[in-house]
Amino acid sequence: MSNTATLPADFADLAPFTDWALDTWRERYEKRLASSMDEMQAFYDAMMPRLTEILEHCDRFDLHDLPDEARNLLLLAFSLCEASFPVEAWRQPRVPDSGSADLEMVREPPL
Amino acid sequence: MAHFPKPLEGSWTEHYPGLGTAPVSYKDSYDPDYWQQEIDTIFKKEWLCVGRVERLGRGGSYFTREFPWAKRSIVVVKDRDGTVRAFYNVCRHRGNKLVWDDFPNEETSGVCRQFSCKYHGWRYDLDGSLAFIQQEEEFFNVDKDSLGLVPVACDVWEGFIFVNLDPEPQQTLAEALAPLSEGLAGYPFGEMTQTYEVRSEINSNWKLFIDAFVEFYHAPVLHQRQATAEESQKLASIGFEGLHYELFSPHSMVSSWGGMSPPKDPRMVKPIENLLRSGLFGPWDKPAAVNDNQNLPPLLNPSKHRAWGIDSFVLWPNFMILFWETGWYLTYTYWPLGPSKHLFESTLNFAPPENASQRAAQEFAFSTFKEYAFQDANTLEATQTMIESEVVDTFMLNDQEILCRHHHAAVREQVEANGRPESYPWMPTPASANGE
Ligand code: FES
Ligand SMILES: [Fe+2]
Numbered sequence: 001m002s003n004t005a006t007l008p009a010d011f012a013d014l015a016p017f018t019d020w021a022l023d024t025w026r027e028r029y030e031k032r033l034a035s036s037m038d039e040m041q042a043f044y045d046a047m048m049p050r051l052t053e054i055l056e057h058c059d060r061f062d063l064h065d066l067p068d069e070a071r072n073l074l075l076l077a078f079s080l081c082e083a084s085f086p087v088e089a090w091r092q093p094r095v096p097d098s099g100s101a102d103l104e105m106v107r108e109p110p111l
Numbered sequence: 112m113a114h115f116p117k118p119l120e121g122s123w124t125e126h127y128p129g130l131g132t133a134p135v136s137y138k139d140s141y142d143p144d145y146w147q148q149e150i151d152t153i154f155k156k157e158w159l160c161v162g163r164v165e166r167l168g169r170g171g172s173y174f175t176r177e178f179p180w181a182k183r184s185i186v187v188v189k190d191r192d193g194t195v196r197a198f199y200n201v202c203r204h205r206g207n208k209l210v211w212d213d214f215p216n217e218e219t220s221g222v223c224r225q226f227s228c229k230y231h232g233w234r235y236d237l238d239g240s241l242a243f244i245q246q247e248e249e250f251f252n253v254d255k256d257s258l259g260l261v262p263v264a265c266d267v268w269e270g271f272i273f274v275n276l277d278p279e280p281q282q283t284l285a286e287a288l289a290p291l292s293e294g295l296a297g298y299p300f301g302e303m304t305q306t307y308e309v310r311s312e313i314n315s316n317w318k319l320f321i322d323a324f325v326e327f328y329h330a331p332v333l334h335q336r337q338a339t340a341e342e343s344q345k346l347a348s349i350g351f352e353g354l355h356y357e358l359f360s361p362h363s364m365v366s367s368w369g370g371m372s373p374p375k376d377p378r379m380v381k382p383i384e385n386l387l388r389s390g391l392f393g394p395w396d397k398p399a400a401v402n403d404n405q406n407l408p409p410l411l412n413p414s415k416h417r418a419w420g421i422d423s424f425v426l427w428p429n430f431m432i433l434f435w436e437t438g439w440y441l442t443y444t445y446w447p448l449g450p451s452k453h454l455f456e457s458t459l460n461f462a463p464p465e466n467a468s469q470r471a472a473q474e475f476a477f478s479t480f481k482e483y484a485f486q487d488a489n490t491l492e493a494t495q496t497m498i499e500s501e502v503v504d505t506f507m508l509n510d511q512e513i514l515c516r517h518h519h520a521a522v523r524e525q526v527e528a529n530g531r532p533e534s535y536p537w538m539p540t541p542a543s544a545n546g547e
Contacts, residue, residue, distance in 0.1 A: 052386060055471060059468050070467075074467050078474045080383065084381070085482050089381070096486075097486070098488075099489065101485055101489055103310075103484065103485070105307070105308075106456075108307050109306070109307065
């Protein structure tokens with residue numbers, strides 16, 4: 001995905017953050033590591049008040065047949081999962097002391 | 112002060128007298144000769160879990176597993192009648208690796224009707240028998256029946272595929288897993304098919320990561336900042352006590368409390384956890400598959416405590432299954448790559464989500480698991496290098512670390528029984544890891 005990802009009309013306020021609509025966990029995690037705390041705080045602050053509505057919106061569709069716009073919205077929620085740790089716990093993008101540690105995703109559920 | 116009752120002997124450790132209570136050497140976690148003995152007497156002799164049957168869909172589905180510690184590669188394949196078999200990944204003609212893509216040392220998977228060798232085109236059926244030789248008439252005295260792929264002992268327990276590199280395994284899989292084979296049977300593993308699988312090469316001995324996952328003594332300290340400030344203070348002042356420990360030597364288990372899913376007070380958890388109804392213990396809403404934990408297998412939640420949160424089982428020698436009260440399970444597998452290096456693999460397995468909210472709750476459970484796993488892994492390299500410095504020769508293990516003590520002792524027992532104990536004078540010999 002890219003910043004051309006479109007969102008449902010009711011969620012136009014999240015348009016500045018569509019570059020977080022990323023398909024794989026790896027991309028979402030790397031976006032987190034590459035972001036500043038200010039960027040993540042802004043994303044978090046925009047997303048948190050809308051999260052319940054985002055889930056309600058997406059729940060109206062068959063999970064296996066999500067319209068692209070709802071799917072983008074759900075991918076933003078997945079990216080929020082990643083961004084929440086720096087914001088709520090670490091005050092830095094990386095897990096503290098994690099140095100060069102890394103994790104390879106071998107398989108993940110498709111969306 | 113103890114919050115949960117301990118055995119009459121006063122401690123979990125003394126309940127198994129063979130374990131002893133003395134400080135222990137960790138030379139078993141870097142000595143190269145000892146490592147080789149572990150490979151020869153344990154990893155080449157025991158049943159090893161290589162994955163789930165769900166990875167093999169229709170007949171002809173296969174995956175390969177690389178065992179560099181044994182200089183072996185194996186193919187696990189499902190025949191058209193549903194039988195799962197394993198073979199060494201070696202062509203009988205001139206030894207080319209039979210199944211691989213792009214890079215011969217990388218694992219692969221797929222579906223096929225027959226295996227055909229990239230080198231000269233010999234073909235093998237799914238049951239391993241040799242089906243076709245290119246220009247067969249050019250060979251001398253060919254007996255095709257004797258040229259099938261070399262089989263590896265393979266069996267399935269509750270959907271987990273195990274192989275055994277011993278040409279004549281000393282026990283069946285069910286015998287080797289007893290009493291867990293019966294005591295954990297019936298858990299709805301097969302319904303938890305929404306799987307995340309991760310792996311990481313870690314610069315520590317394989318046993319050190321098992322140590323990190325069989326004690327929760329570290330949790331209130333190492334993972335302190337993952338909780339809210341108030342909660343982490345409380346956790347740190349209380350520390351950790353297991354609900355129950357049990358040795359089924361060489362297997363073992365620890366049962367631990369939970370109670371945060373959902374929490375009594377929403378302020379006990381981070382804001383996003385309240386919105387997604389999920390966290391380290393997984394999604395707060397149980398899937399139908401676990402039937403509100405009404406029919407758990409007999410070995411789960413052994414203390415029948417209402418605060419039960421998670422049971423962690425070590426399935427000898429290198430496999431763990433963690434059962435969460437919230438209705439999902441986690442696996443860890445540790446593959447030795449050298450005295451100071453191992454490959455860590457983990458799967459998170461959930462019931463398929465029915466809607467986006469459930470899907471997001473699972474995604475957050477994965478995200479959280481990974482934050483903890485990073486913290487757990489981080490300490491390992493730091494520990495490995497310092498035990499190797501040999502500045503300190505024995506280390507302290509407390510009662511909540513009984514499974515660390517036991518697992519190292521069980522390894523030692525098998526190495527000594529089959530190897531050369533006189534080579535390891537630094538090992539204090541326990542009467543028996545079995546104790547009791
Ligand atoms: S090595 Fe396989 S066909 Fe020659
Ligand atoms: Fe941990």
